[in-house]
Amino acid sequence: MTHKLAVLPGDGIGPDIVREACKVLETLRTNFGLDMAWEEAPVGGTAYDQSGHPLPEATLELARGADAVLLGAVGGPRWEALDYSVRPERALLALRKELDLFANLRPAKVFPELAGASALKPEVVAGIDIMVVRELTGGIYFGEPRGVEELPDGRRKGVNTLVYASDEIERIARVAFDIARKRSGRVCSIDKANVLESTELWREVVTDVGTREFPDVELSHMYVDNAAMQLVRAPGQFDVMVTTNMFGDILSDEASMLTGSIGLLPSASLNTEGAGMYEPIHGSAPDIAGTGKANPLATILSVGMMLRYSLDESELADRVERAVEKVLEDGLRTPDIAAEGEQAIGTAEMGDAVVAAL
Amino acid sequence: MTHKLAVLPGDGIGPDIVREACKVLETLRTNFGLDMAWEEAPVGGTAYDQSGHPLPEATLELARGADAVLLGAVGGPRWEALDYSVRPERALLALRKELDLFANLRPAKVFPELAGASALKPEVVAGIDIMVVRELTGGIYFGEPRGVEELPDGRRKGVNTLVYASDEIERIARVAFDIARKRSGRVCSIDKANVLESTELWREVVTDVGTREFPDVELSHMYVDNAAMQLVRAPGQFDVMVTTNMFGDILSDEASMLTGSIGLLPSASLNTEGAGMYEPIHGSAPDIAGTGKANPLATILSVGMMLRYSLDESELADRVERAVEKVLEDGLRTPDIAAEGEQAIGTAEMGDAVVAAL
Ligand SMILES: CC(C)[C@H](C(=O)O)[C@@H](O)C(=O)O
Ligand SMILES: CC(C)[C@H](C(=O)O)[C@@H](O)C(=O)O
Numbered sequence: 001m002t003h004k005l006a007v008l009p010g011d012g013i014g015p016d017i018v019r020e021a022c023k024v025l026e027t028l029r030t031n032f033g034l035d036m037a038w039e040e041a042p043v044g045g046t047a048y049d050q051s052g053h054p055l056p057e058a059t060l061e062l063a064r065g066a067d068a069v070l071l072g073a074v075g076g077p078r079w080e081a082l083d084y085s086v087r088p089e090r091a092l093l094a095l096r097k098e099l100d101l102f103a104n105l106r107p108a109k110v111f112p113e114l115a116g117a118s119a120l121k122p123e124v125v126a127g128i129d130i131m132v133v134r135e136l137t138g139g140i141y142f143g144e145p146r147g148v149e150e151l152p153d154g155r156r157k158g159v160n161t162l163v164y165a166s167d168e169i170e171r172i173a174r175v176a177f178d179i180a181r182k183r184s185g186r187v188c189s190i191d192k193a194n195v196l197e198s199t200e201l202w203r204e205v206v207t208d209v210g211t212r213e214f215p216d217v218e219l220s221h222m223y224v225d226n227a228a229m230q231l232v233r234a235p236g237q238f239d240v241m242v243t244t245n246m247f248g249d250i251l252s253d254e255a256s257m258l259t260g261s262i263g264l265l266p267s268a269s270l271n272t273e274g275a276g277m278y279e280p281i282h283g284s285a286p287d288i289a290g291t292g293k294a295n296p297l298a299t300i301l302s303v304g305m306m307l308r309y310s311l312d313e314s315e316l317a318d319r320v321e322r323a324v325e326k327v328l329e330d331g332l333r334t335p336d337i338a339a340e341g342e343q344a345i346g347t348a349e350m351g352d353a354v355v356a357a358l
Numbered sequence: 359m360t361h362k363l364a365v366l367p368g369d370g371i372g373p374d375i376v377r378e379a380c381k382v383l384e385t386l387r388t389n390f391g392l393d394m395a396w397e398e399a400p401v402g403g404t405a406y407d408q409s410g411h412p413l414p415e416a417t418l419e420l421a422r423g424a425d426a427v428l429l430g431a432v433g434g435p436r437w438e439a440l441d442y443s444v445r446p447e448r449a450l451l452a453l454r455k456e457l458d459l460f461a462n463l464r465p466a467k468v469f470p471e472l473a474g475a476s477a478l479k480p481e482v483v484a485g486i487d488i489m490v491v492r493e494l495t496g497g498i499y500f501g502e503p504r505g506v507e508e509l510p511d512g513r514r515k516g517v518n519t520l521v522y523a524s525d526e527i528e529r530i531a532r533v534a535f536d537i538a539r540k541r542s543g544r545v546c547s548i549d550k551a552n553v554l555e556s557t558e559l560w561r562e563v564v565t566d567v568g569t570r571e572f573p574d575v576e577l578s579h580m581y582v583d584n585a586a587m588q589l590v591r592a593p594g595q596f597d598v599m600v601t602t603n604m605f606g607d608i609l610s611d612e613a614s615m616l617t618g619s620i621g622l623l624p625s626a627s628l629n630t631e632g633a634g635m636y637e638p639i640h641g642s643a644p645d646i647a648g649t650g651k652a653n654p655l656a657t658i659l660s661v662g663m664m665l666r667y668s669l670d671e672s673e674l675a676d677r678v679e680r681a682v683e684k685v686l687e688d689g690l691r692t693p694d695i696a697a698e699g700e701q702a703i704g705t706a707e708m709g710d711a712v713v714a715a716l
Pocket of ligand 1: 089092093552553583
């Protein structure tokens with residue numbers, strides 16, 4: 001069956017990097033038998049400019065009908081003054097919720113050739129290969145009640161609600177344990193169970209799922225403040241980390257920056273049907289949009305994750321990953337990852353090089 | 359007037375390190391005219407073992423009547439299986455709330471002699487001198503409703519509430535701006551205003567206070583996920599950071615670990631009257647309790663903060679800080695901060711050395 005893909009380039013460098021990722025997809029179709037068809041649609045600030053909404057109904061419909069969504073990046077200073085209800089980031093939150101993309105996988109892995117870019121010492125950075133599994137459709141991002149209210153005495157009160165139901169915790173725990181089976185067989189669950197009852201429940205439910213369904217996987221627990229420290233002190237101790245939406249937002253960004261390879265890190269957001277949204281973890285970098293300086297590798301590696309997690313094409317996924325490793329080994333660098341004095345190539349050249357290495 | 363101090367050694371290495379800090383206080387009284395009297399009381403697991411409660415009424419009364427509280431550390435595996443309502447950490451949360459200690463100051467500063475212990479490269483770690491100002495009596499730590507509830511369908515639901523009123527934000531913002539005036543004149547406020555309305559209010563109120571009352575201080579804003587990254591990438595960019603209870607917990611721990619000097623970092627928790635609680639940021643390290651291996655310097659530097667912030671004795675505070683710098687310059691090291699092959703001294707010897715250097 002033909003895989004249906006929705007391609008949402010978005011804002012800033014989004015179109016630049018997605019173009020290269022699509023070259024890779026096209027080559028996989030032409031030369032390696034990937035049976036797929038894609039359709040493009042606007043999202044984010046670009047969509048707002050065209051239609052007054054960052055996630056037009058037609059874009060949402062396209063995404064709903066797709067086996068996988070490839071997203072570039074959204075946002076930029078041009079849209080920062082907008083009311084938050086129509087800001088580009090809203091499109092992301094809405095896509096996650098509407099497609100029920102509850103499982104966000106964020107690998108934080110060091111590419112040996114780029115380890116020098118990390119703020120960490122070489123011996124610390126060398127050990128990093130972490131998969132952060134972040135719950136993405138619950139917790140404080142979506143809990144009700146929420147909002148700001150005027151009090152009778154003139155003060156204002158702002159409220160958000162951190163809420164998790166046991167079944168939401170169960171399903172994300174299963175995702176983490178499943179992934180751990182294919183990796184080290186270890187999961188570290190992060191919470192603040194010593195202060196927040198909702199994350200005491202988190203700890204209990206993750207423990208239950210582990211004991212009942214994944215007795216072969218080793219489970220440990222850590223408080224979020226300690227995790228933020230341990231990531232700096234000895235990131236090599238972690239393999240799969242599973243945590244809430246908010247903690248996952250913070251810790252996955254911290255972990256990815258530790259690697260020094262942030263321009264190369266992809267992400268996947270999955271639902272129970274295996275459909276998913278794939279995007280680089282870096283932002284829309286509007287200052288270099290259209291200049292040919294953007295690094296397309298994180299987006300190309302997002303295609304790799306798409307092949308693996310939504311299209312069940314793990315051989316092609318391996319092929320894409322190997323091609324990226326090859327171009328790095330060959331010393332090809334976009335400006336963001338070029339060391340001082342190193343010659344850099346452009347966005348399209350990098351895309352072409354990966355295509356050639358496939 | 360005689361300053362009244364409450365001394366709460368607590369658990370694990372708490373008594374070991376507080377003993378040395380009290381030597382310093384005694385020397386300041388005997389030789390440098392510090393007019394103070396102290397009284398000791400149990401807190402944490404030790405208090406639970408004696409009385410069934412981690413914060414006995416008498417201890418709370420003593421703390422309430424004091425100008426400043428010196429706390430060692432609480433907690434340990436012995437008490438981890440206890441019901442959370444009587445766990446040692448509860449004493450901390452209760453003391454903060456009962457004494458209205460809303461402003462938590464956590465300096466993350468690198469001591470040049472110890473920079474080598476950081477996981478960061480020397481050129482990155484060199485720039486770190488951050489003051490994290492964490493709101494400590496509000497936010498999700500204390501918001502209602504909270505708890506876990508059984509749903510009719512058998513699922514369970516866990517809830518915590520992130521709530522801030524504008525006056526709570528105003529008072530912590532003022533503390534941060536005041537401190538910035540004595541430092542670099544810059545404040546970076548951390549929130550997640552793009553997702554959480556309560557922190558949109560945070561951003562608005564901090565901005566208002568800044569514009570109206572501290573136009574001379576430069577204010578910037580950053581999302582918490584970005585802050586967690588920037589702390590790793592370029593910690594030198596930060597001076598005063600102000601944030602919510604939960605974000606402050608995470609970011610201050612991350613920041614302190616970056617310095618490599620975590621065994622040396624003190625903290626202060628203040629109320630509007632200037633009374634405060636002072637404690638090292640490290641934990642109770644029960645494995646080395648009583649062995650003479652604990653490092654008393656963070657507790658001694660907490661005495662320094664106490665002199666500065668609650669006792670209005672900034673000259674004595676300078677004296678304590680200089681004494682600590684002196685012993686480090688002299689190459690004195692407890693085991694935790696001794697480099698490989700370096701000779702280490704014990705807890706009491708280190709305390710005596712600081713006393714001698716006063
Ligand atoms: C843009 C923002 C809403 C989003 C989030 O907080 O989830 C981003 O930080 C991310 O992690 O994908
Ligand atoms: C022990 C715990 C309740 C406490 C907190 O989360 O505030 C600790 O982590 C701290 O930062 O002082």
